[in-house]
Amino acid sequence: MRYLHSFVLCLINGLLVATLLSNPAQAEGECKLKTGKGFEIKPDQGPVTLNWVLENTSLCSVRVLVASDYAVNSISLQDQPNNGSIKQLSQTVFDYSKNNKFLGTDRFTVKICGKKSYGTSACSVVTYQMDSIQK
Numbered sequence: 145m146r147y148l149h150s151f152v153l154c155l156i157n158g159l160l161v162a163t164l165l166s167n168p169a170q171a172e173g174e175c176k177l178k179t180g181k182g183f184e185i186k187p188d189q190g191p192v193t194l195n196w197v198l199e200n201t202s203l204c205s206v207r208v209l210v211a212s213d214y215a216v217n218s219i220s221l222q223d224q225p226n227n228g229s230i231k232q233l234s235q236t237v238f239d240y241s242k243n244n245k246f247l248g249t250d251r252f253t254v255k256i257c258g259k260k261s262y263g264t265s266a267c268s269v270v271t272y273q274m275d276s277i278q279k
Contacts, residue, residue: 173201178275184211187258188266198242198276206272208236214258222269223253227276242276250274 177183178195185192185208198204210216219235227250228242242250251274257267 174199175201175204184209185256185268185270186211187214187216187256187268188260188264189268191269191271193271193273195273195275196240198240198274199279200277202242202244202276204240204274205233206238206240208238208254208256208270210236210256210258213261215261217257217259217265219254219256221252222255223251225250225252225274228274238272240272240274242274247276247278250276 175196175198178197183192183194187210194206196204196206208219210219216235221230221232221238224230225240225242227246227248228240230252231239231241233239238252238254240250240252251271253269253271255267255269257265259265
């Protein structure tokens with residue numbers, strides 16, 4: 145399982161790098177989580193908001209990090225963004241693309257359902273707040 149997880153992460157990173165290299169305008173921008181490197185979601189923790197910043201870029205790939213003591217049952221898009229589009233690339237990776245020239249805050253929500261290692265099942269809703277800025 146760990147090897148598969150590592151392989152998938154390498155594949156996703158490779159695809160992201162290839163995308164950035166094929167579009168130099170996007171390579172100059174940044175897409176980052178405001179609150180640090182990552183945040184593990186626990187399906188039983190209730191609603192969560194994660195704040196991302198898109199600086200001089202129109203595309204942001206976000207990965208849903210689920211705590212390791214949970215088996216993921218499903219991760220699904222619940223609400224579309226108003227000022228962009230979202231595409232689910234895999235169970236845990238979403239590509240957000242903002243509308244052309246949009247600056248401001250956009251949001252989309254994802255529902256995560258999983259099962260704790262000792263058997264408790266639960267679902268949480270995560271709101272991704274995407275702040276698009278130009279610097």
